[in-house]
Amino acid sequence: MATHKDVKKVVLAYSGGLDTSIILKWLQTELGAEVVTFTADLGQGDELGPARKKAELMGIPDKNIYIEDVREEFVRDFVFPMFRANAVYEGVYLLGTSIARPLISKRLVEIAEETGADAIAHGATGKGNDQVRFELSAYALNPDIKVIAPWRDWTLKSRTELIAFAEAHQIPIPKDKRGEAPFSVDANLLHSSSEGKVLEDPNEEAPEYVYQRSVSPEDAPDKATEIEIGFKAGDAVSINGETLSPATILARLNDLGRDNGIGRLDLVENRFVGMKSRGVYETPGGTILLTAHRAMESITLDRGAAHLKDELMPRYAELIYNGFWFSPEREMLQAAIDHSQREVEGTVRLKLYKGNVIVTGRASPKSLYDDALVTFEDDRGAYDQKDAAGFIRLNALRLRTLAARNRNS
Amino acid sequence: MATHKDVKKVVLAYSGGLDTSIILKWLQTELGAEVVTFTADLGQGDELGPARKKAELMGIPDKNIYIEDVREEFVRDFVFPMFRANAVYEGVYLLGTSIARPLISKRLVEIAEETGADAIAHGATGKGNDQVRFELSAYALNPDIKVIAPWRDWTLKSRTELIAFAEAHQIPIPKDKRGEAPFSVDANLLHSSSEGKVLEDPNEEAPEYVYQRSVSPEDAPDKATEIEIGFKAGDAVSINGETLSPATILARLNDLGRDNGIGRLDLVENRFVGMKSRGVYETPGGTILLTAHRAMESITLDRGAAHLKDELMPRYAELIYNGFWFSPEREMLQAAIDHSQREVEGTVRLKLYKGNVIVTGRASPKSLYDDALVTFEDDRGAYDQKDAAGFIRLNALRLRTLAARNRNS
Amino acid sequence: MATHKDVKKVVLAYSGGLDTSIILKWLQTELGAEVVTFTADLGQGDELGPARKKAELMGIPDKNIYIEDVREEFVRDFVFPMFRANAVYEGVYLLGTSIARPLISKRLVEIAEETGADAIAHGATGKGNDQVRFELSAYALNPDIKVIAPWRDWTLKSRTELIAFAEAHQIPIPKDKRGEAPFSVDANLLHSSSEGKVLEDPNEEAPEYVYQRSVSPEDAPDKATEIEIGFKAGDAVSINGETLSPATILARLNDLGRDNGIGRLDLVENRFVGMKSRGVYETPGGTILLTAHRAMESITLDRGAAHLKDELMPRYAELIYNGFWFSPEREMLQAAIDHSQREVEGTVRLKLYKGNVIVTGRASPKSLYDDALVTFEDDRGAYDQKDAAGFIRLNALRLRTLAARNRNS
């Protein structure tokens, strides 16, 4: 489907690596399209300098090379809003890959509009979720944009053919890329994910060398690290009393998590495109943040708001996983969630120890926790225990009516 | 409300401890009621012998003393059905106290019917959730039963008055019960909970002596323990290949969890009666079981079923927490959940290490995980990547229509 | 419970009728409280003049008599936001009584604060929902307010005793109020409700004389009335091209509905306090509005937004029915709903005929309906039917995997 013969100019999500370099060349040679490259620093840990150099080598003029540090935008406008929802997919996954895709698509579309390009291109394969996330985001932002997904379109069918194409076009091939990688990696400031090959048997333990950004709990220090995270309007704003920018906070939490063996996850998940896949994720800072945020909410959020959030969360997480960040329903849920977060502020104290994130204290000027109500001792009238009798009796009324009916019939 | 002057015979949930002994005497003296005692072994760890002796001492005839080991029923009919749902309250609490109450009420009501009693009595206070759980369950099973909750009704207002009442009625008072306890405890085979007094400030770390049934992660062994749990129809049926009864499985997992510092939780939760309270829970075996069950589901449960379960879960957990175990809506949800569990079988391998429960493998004769679909390598036609283009385009159609509308207006 | 001996000044929701006049006197004589009366025109159809006169007769000084026309506020801030959600309780009830209570409580609390009163009082009984709605609203707005509900507190046990009390205190008794009314009525601009006595047997048809504000479909004209309603941001703003205020629109629709036999409902509903009750409701304008609003949404609302709204609606309606208008969870849902309504604008044409509200057309500058996509004829590339094959195949993938598993096992 989708012959892209009429594409004239295309903005490519370009990492500088071998695969997207091959794509770049393919776009130039097969489609005859002018290529604009977009390389983003999302905190994946790679230097961006080489990406520029490679783009230049492949003949991309300077005005067509976009290299940007989007870490602050990523954490502030995507990661933090998502954490306000305590979003986890299928009970455990913190959505580290999912949440980065909409931002990349947003910039691709914006750059396409700035440069007059009629298409964007990405390097995701036809089996995964990322193609969906890239493309739904792009279409939601520009209904007329064309999207090129070379992995679905080209005729290169194996690693060998790819390498041959690269060689034929003088694309430099790093030594370790000649063969199949034992697993593939995606990374950004929130997490790294690994999947494929050595991980394909879900009954085999993931080998230690798969892990990218955390020591194992076994190798973590024998002594706990204590920290305090400050919150404002549902977002983390400080660590140990020091006010920090969103990206800086997440980076610091990543360091703390990595050192203490926090945030590893090995799971089998359900992809939007229909199959189960096995992944290994590392989300050190995010794992700390989730626990801290829930603890902060536990004293500042009303029960009604908290329970509604818990009920909406699986749907919200599914939307993000499936690529519907830029959709009316995600925005509606976000409006509801954000409304609940206005008074979620204060501090949470934590102990980080060998994979554990242990809450040791929470305090807030907006606390709803009331000693007087809960105490076993004299509460000086804050709560009349006799009220409970009526409360229970009316809650039971329908159940009693039902029991009487069932007895009689 | 509730003068109980006309009560003739009452079945008391009797632990043998000081508080329920005072209640027993109060029922005899203030209400002039004949008392039947019911003492259940739910795995709380207390011997039941003393309860019989004390009841006898207080003049309860043998035929009115019911002492029962209900551990298997508890795990089989209450704990395991709940774990099929992956139920957690407010994101973290495994409902260890909540799930025991309906069983106790069920037996109280049944014994009342056997012995011709017109009322039941329990020792829960007027501030907590347990009164609600006891009473809703009782009313749902017998609409005409009377429920006596002495803590809400009597005029004993302080520990001193209680002790005075005990002394006046020759109830033996253990030395450590003369003053206020530094915290109160509830326990059963699933968990122990601690709350009150030394735990009342949510910004103070729980002291180590509060913990009842687990070593701290710091004190756990430096070497991981590896186990394999077998599942059938969503329930654990074996450990390391040994088929075991429900209660035995949970007891073994408790031992494993306790030794490895697993299952501690310190949280502020929202009670059904309206206030926030802080509790410390230990659920060693349950914590292992939850992780294992999710891992088992991850390869055997279809995505549609899994996501529906995740969406229904918060409501299901809330119902149990609030005391609505015996309600049509809990039973409806259970019917849906149980329907999904028929093929949840196989084995899950885990590493237990200093508070961590780490999945290292899952296998099932009913696995839905399909290598061929997910592989990066040649899948021999299992999946046509071109399908993804149509899939995405139709998923995007409404978003594109929306984007076009929004651009034009 | 609730001795109100210390109450000094109380704001009473005062209709001017016999019952609230008795309450007024009771507050004066039994509690010795200074009384402030609040009488609101919510569109119930009674004149407010007599209420002032009666209050004066009972010794209320002018400064303590509050009489207000709140119809515009009622429709703008309560009815319309609720209709944005298409809220119906238990599938059919348009919440006409429920939605008026929070507004009354809001004004009671505000007047209490203005006049230095320490309590408010209402005339709802202890069996209904209205007491809950009044009181939850009041407590949510002022946590320290005292609420007096004489029907729950006083010792007047029968109509006879009430009449005797009235006579003893020189309260004028209209002739038709000496006996029991055959049914009781609540009314406001949105609806009237009737319940009790002649309606207590749910197997007896409601007699025609129960209906207050609509002709029967049988008696309605033989010729349809055609109208056009204009919407902006989800709210009705015009009828037949004439821009009107919220209350005026609802009043006009009431007239149109009344004449055409629209909006009658006879149902058995579940009260929050636990029993079933039977009511007869008339919501002529609201019934038209609901149909029109759904039709307006049908061409302007994205599917994702529409379906999310439908899923959230039952909860939203339940919250309003149960009295939780002023709760964080209702506000969260409102934020989500309002977010969806920004482009819900245009016009809907309707035929009103003997109980039927028939949509005959919808048009919008923001329409998402696209002829080109849906046509059976040549769509000039708007939609590629081949996309559907991939769409279906990926949607089917998990089901096929499941079917293969189930066949093999």
Place this chain on the structure above:
Amino acid sequence: MATHKDVKKVVLAYSGGLDTSIILKWLQTELGAEVVTFTADLGQGDELGPARKKAELMGIPDKNIYIEDVREEFVRDFVFPMFRANAVYEGVYLLGTSIARPLISKRLVEIAEETGADAIAHGATGKGNDQVRFELSAYALNPDIKVIAPWRDWTLKSRTELIAFAEAHQIPIPKDKRGEAPFSVDANLLHSSSEGKVLEDPNEEAPEYVYQRSVSPEDAPDKATEIEIGFKAGDAVSINGETLSPATILARLNDLGRDNGIGRLDLVENRFVGMKSRGVYETPGGTILLTAHRAMESITLDRGAAHLKDELMPRYAELIYNGFWFSPEREMLQAAIDHSQREVEGTVRLKLYKGNVIVTGRASPKSLYDDALVTFEDDRGAYDQKDAAGFIRLNALRLRTLAARNRNS
């Protein structure tokens, strides 16, 4: 996609009409496949005899012609289970087309297995929902079945080309089929739907000639018809005291509805494939049934069950609309719904009048409606109004805590 060159034998959903006759021939000539025809009487109102004759004329041997009356199975196993849920899509649509597709697919797949066919074929286009429903059902029942959807695959691009193909192959062409139909129709025992062409402008009223199976309210009799429907386990079992089979009940209700102008619906809906479409539906019997079922539930269903059903319904309806009848999640919801229906029995009395379905009575041996609880008169202790004070106070507790917090901060 999908070259079907290897298909040897195909079961075609064959109506006997021109379009599926063309498909039949195309399967024979283009694919060279042996064709088995399946023609079902779902209550669409066409005779089946001509279908057999036409199949014979096109060379189908007798053993390959399947003609079946599936009306009872349709209503018993598909329509009635769905009505237990009170399912409506997007607030109004009773899912009449959606619910018939899974049954057809089920028989297609079964016949394929009986006859050794490797494929099935249907006549739905690539723009609609029906292709999705047919195919998801088929794949869910047989993961290896091939599905042929000629409308998506063939090269016939216009009515003219279709007619030419028919003529070239000696397929008889009814006169009225030479040109474009002014709208297209689908029908079965539950409903008829009309869409396309004259209905494509949603701002134009549907012409009267579009309606297939109901008189207009205007043309309906001036006198109401009264009926009584009996229910058992949530399903209708009798009309006016006469016990009838499922299909007979629905047929009778259709007659009653048709005569009284009941069940017309003109709406714009959101298709699963992404666009909005406008349809005109007639569901005379189903509309009566829905109202009756809700009324039956109103006195026999507990509030908890009823509200849970209402919350689950939109999802359930969406699943059916989207074609996921044979999915684990639909079955889970069905299990929950069916659990609730066990005591939904009794009788409902209705007045049918010019488009209106008016409930005039409901009675049940399993009624949960309790006069004593609800009466304004002396209830002899059935309900203690003082209980309401405690009930409200504890429900308000969290709101008061919140209000106090918000005042202080």
